[in-house]
Amino acid sequence: MKNLTEHLSQYAAYHRDRRNIATHFVGIPMIVLAVVTLLARPIFAELGGLPITPATLVFVGAMAFYLRLDLGLGLTMLVTMTAATWGGHQLAQHSTELWLGGGIGLFVVGWIIQFIGHWFEGKKPAFVDDLIGLLVGPLFVVTEVVFALGLRAPLREEIERRVGPTLIRDARPAPSV
Numbered sequence: 001m002k003n004l005t006e007h008l009s010q011y012a013a014y015h016r017d018r019r020n021i022a023t024h025f026v027g028i029p030m031i032v033l034a035v036v037t038l039l040a041r042p043i044f045a046e047l048g049g050l051p052i053t054p055a056t057l058v059f060v061g062a063m064a065f066y067l068r069l070d071l072g073l074g075l076t077m078l079v080t081m082t083a084a085t086w087g088g089h090q091l092a093q094h095s096t097e098l099w100l101g102g103g104i105g106l107f108v109v110g111w112i113i114q115f116i117g118h119w120f121e122g123k124k125p126a127f128v129d130d131l132i133g134l135l136v137g138p139l140f141v142v143t144e145v146v147f148a149l150g151l152r153a154p155l156r157e158e159i160e161r162r163v164g165p166t167l168i169r170d171a172r173p174a175p176s177v
Helices: 004-012 018-039 054-069 071-092 096-121 133-148 153-163
Strands: 045-047 050-052
Touching: 004 133, 004 153, 018 054, 018 071, 018 096, 018 133, 050 054, 054 071, 054 133, 071 096, 071 133, 133 153
Parallel strands: none
Antiparallel strands: 045 050
């Protein structure tokens, strides 16, 4: 199995345009919340007052993946994914119309934002070539926040050594003269 640097470098190779990265700060949280919301029904059981749903099972699997890759980032993902899971379960407690409308709406709008970002990038989303990119995406966003805070510089430097720095480039073809 790939290590943290390998996963983030592979994902980052599809995300070097800062405008694309910026869209991920909006689109990925929307998609995560949508998936959790849509998977928050049915409730299979309760354990200590916590609902056991398909979302709960996905959460446990995702957390095992993140914590295995890196304890510090895994714990950060634990906080963010716990908040998303809680929010999704809250939304799922409402009427079927609100639950489905909210979940599907967040999912569709989140992906539209993602595809706009990839239009800027001029590249397809990473998950097209490797489905694990669907799990790495939220970690990528959290890691970008960590980098913006000036933390984990050696990791950022190694990723940039492998795939280059971020920049703003024009993904659209130049007009012909």
